[in-house]
Amino acid sequence: MTRTTRMAGTATASSGRRLSVRGLVLSGLAVCLVLAGVVSIWASSNPDGLEYVAAKLGFDTTAGEHATAGSPFADYLVAGIGQERLSGAIAGVVGVLVVAGVAFGLMHLLARRGPRDALTADAVTTDERSGSRDDG
Amino acid sequence: MHVPDGFFDAPTSVGTAVVAVAGVAVALRRSSRELDERTAPLAGLVAVFIFAAQLLNFPVGAGTSGHLLGGALAAILVGPWTATLCMTVVLTVQSLLFADGGVTALGTNITLMAIVGVWVGWGVFVLLRRLAGPSRPALVAPLAGVAAFVSVPATALAFTLLYAVGGRADIPLDALATAMVGWHSLIGLGEAAITTLAVGTVLATRPDLVHGARGLASARPLEIRAVNA
Numbered sequence: 599m600t601r602t603t604r605m606a607g608t609a610t611a612s613s614g615r616r617l618s619v620r621g622l623v624l625s626g627l628a629v630c631l632v633l634a635g636v637v638s639i640w641a642s643s644n645p646d647g648l649e650y651v652a653a654k655l656g657f658d659t660t661a662g663e664h665a666t667a668g669s670p671f672a673d674y675l676v677a678g679i680g681q682e683r684l685s686g687a688i689a690g691v692v693g694v695l696v697v698a699g700v701a702f703g704l705m706h707l708l709a710r711r712g713p714r715d716a717l718t719a720d721a722v723t724t725d726e727r728s729g730s731r732d733d734g
Numbered sequence: 735m736h737v738p739d740g741f742f743d744a745p746t747s748v749g750t751a752v753v754a755v756a757g758v759a760v761a762l763r764r765s766s767r768e769l770d771e772r773t774a775p776l777a778g779l780v781a782v783f784i785f786a787a788q789l790l791n792f793p794v795g796a797g798t799s800g801h802l803l804g805g806a807l808a809a810i811l812v813g814p815w816t817a818t819l820c821m822t823v824v825l826t827v828q829s830l831l832f833a834d835g836g837v838t839a840l841g842t843n844i845t846l847m848a849i850v851g852v853w854v855g856w857g858v859f860v861l862l863r864r865l866a867g868p869s870r871p872a873l874v875a876p877l878a879g880v881a882a883f884v885s886v887p888a889t890a891l892a893f894t895l896l897y898a899v900g901g902r903a904d905i906p907l908d909a910l911a912t913a914m915v916g917w918h919s920l921i922g923l924g925e926a927a928i929t930t931l932a933v934g935t936v937l938a939t940r941p942d943l944v945h946g947a948r949g950l951a952s953a954r955p956l957e958i959r960a961v962n963a
Contacts, residue, residue, distance in 0.1 A: 617939045619775050626779040630786040642791040642799035647917040648735045648893070650798040655910060657903035662740035665837040672833035674789065689832070690789050694782055696831060701781035701823045702774075705816070709774035711766055 627698065634690030639683050735803065735889060735918070736828065737843050739836030746900025751841025754822075757849045761818040768813030768945060776936070776943050777812040781820040783932065784808060785827065792924050800921030803847055803889060806855025806882035807929040810874075810946035811936060814856040821848035842896065850892045855885035859946055871950040875937055878946060879930035886922035890914040 617625075645653060652658035670677040671689050679685040742750075769777060784804035791799035804824070808817030825843050828834040835843045859881035866873045894911045937944055 616942075619772055619940070619943070622936070622940055622943075623775045623779050627782060630779075630782045633786040634789055638786075638789040641789060641801075642793045644791065644793060644797050644799040646735065646791060647794070647798060647800050647890070647914070647921050648737070651910070651913040651917060652741075654913065655903075655905045657741070657901065657905050660740045660902040661738040662836075664739060664833040666830055666833045669831055669833055671831050674832050674834070690786070693789070693827065693832060694786055697785040697824060697827050698778065698782045700827065701820065702778035704819065704823065705769060705774040705777040705781075708762070708765055708819075709769040709771055 627694075630694050631691060634694045635687045638686060638690045735847065735893065736825075736835030737839040737846070737893070739838045741836075741839065741902060742842060742896065743900045743902055746896065747838050747842060749900075750845040750896070753849070754841040754844035757818060758822050758844065761815045761822075764815040765813070765819055768816045773812060773816075773943055773945070776940075777816050777820060780804075780808045780811050780817075781823050784820060785824045787928060788824070788828070794917065794920040794924070798917055798920075800886075800918070800924055802925055802928050803851050803886055805847055805851030805853075805889075806859065806878065806885040806925070807932055809852050809856035810859055810878045810881065810929070810933055811944055813945040814852050816945075817852045817856070818848045821852060846889050846892055846896070851885050851889040854888040855881045858884045863946070869950060871937070871941065871947055874944065874947045874950065875930050875934035878933040879926040882929035883919075883922040883926040886925045887915045887918045890918035 644650075649658065652661075664672070666672065671692060674689045674693070675682065675685040676688050676692075679688065784802065784807070787802040787804065789801070791801045794800050805817060805821055808820045811817075812820065822844050825835060825848060826840065829837055829840050829843070859877055862877045862880060863870075863874070866877065891911065891914070894907065894914050897905075897910060898907050933944065933946070937947060941947055
């Protein structure tokens with residue numbers, strides 16, 4: 599379903615029948631879940647650029663124990679799940695869901711601010727805003 | 735490029751925390767010009783995508799890896815103020831839940847990746863778009879890639895400057911600058927590829943939602959949206 603809506607959206611983008619915002623977001627979320635829960639298994643476990651440079655120049659030693667090192671999801675692993683790939687995959691999916699909850703909630707709240715804010719910040723008219731509200 | 739606790743001295747960490755709080759406060763206010771009921775879901779998706787993509791370290795040679803930073807990507811898709819908020823959400827969840835990026839370094843990480851990375855990326859993009867001419871929508875995705883590339887070594891350079899101010903170890907700064915900018919230029923190539931692909935995908939489906947394409951010829955059929963959506 600995801601694939602067909604995406605293809606339909608692409609094919610008709612210029613002709614007017616476009617993928618709905620909901621369709622775009624749901625397709626995107628599905629992609630993110632696959633990235634975090636499946637593709638991440640093949641991610642490189644080498645140190646990243648900063649970690650590598652810090653180790654090479656010897657300033658990595660100043661790093662302290664992380665304040666949330668006791669988190670059940672510390673280092674993108676789930677405490678109690680020893681199988682590393684499974685543990686990492688679950689942690690990735692949990693992260694996607696948590697970020698989604700916070701980010702969609704925050705953006706939704708910010709977008710619903712009174713028109714006064716939007717009016718002072720931009721030239722959006724009250725009519726246009728109420729029009730786009732019906733848009734869902 | 736998540737800075738752990740302990741890299742910077744306390745005054746520097748406090749200083750970047752103040753910068754971060756101020757930057758996020760302004761972003762919360764100014765994002766109202768970028769967010770509406772149509773773009774808010776895209777902004778949520780951008781944050782989720784950046785989190786997921788940051789799990790995917792790609793090798794850049796010699797035992798080093800890199801991952802997407804995402805600041806330029808977010809700025810071009812949903813606008814720079816909203817991008818700062820997207821990055822802040824991601825960095826905060828990473829630090830608190832996954833112990834990735836120090837808690838006392840959260841202000842530093844927000845300053846580097848949610849402010850410097852976002853605004854360098856956005857600034858380069860706007861400059862290039864202006865140079866390319868007003869009605870070249872086909873160039874938006876490639877220009878986004880170039881802006882994303884520049885944003886990564888620029889953020890690495892900002893880290894180096896910050897280290898010169900308040901790094902806790904006594905290391906040669908020229909060596910630090912060379913290594914940071916050098917490795918992050920390689921990582922920037924991955925940043926450019928992912929950003930071009932992601933911006934190109936949204937442009938192909940809903941060009942009207944892409945903040946960086948606002949005002950370009952094929953990207954403003956707002957009347958059509960009202961009829962169809």
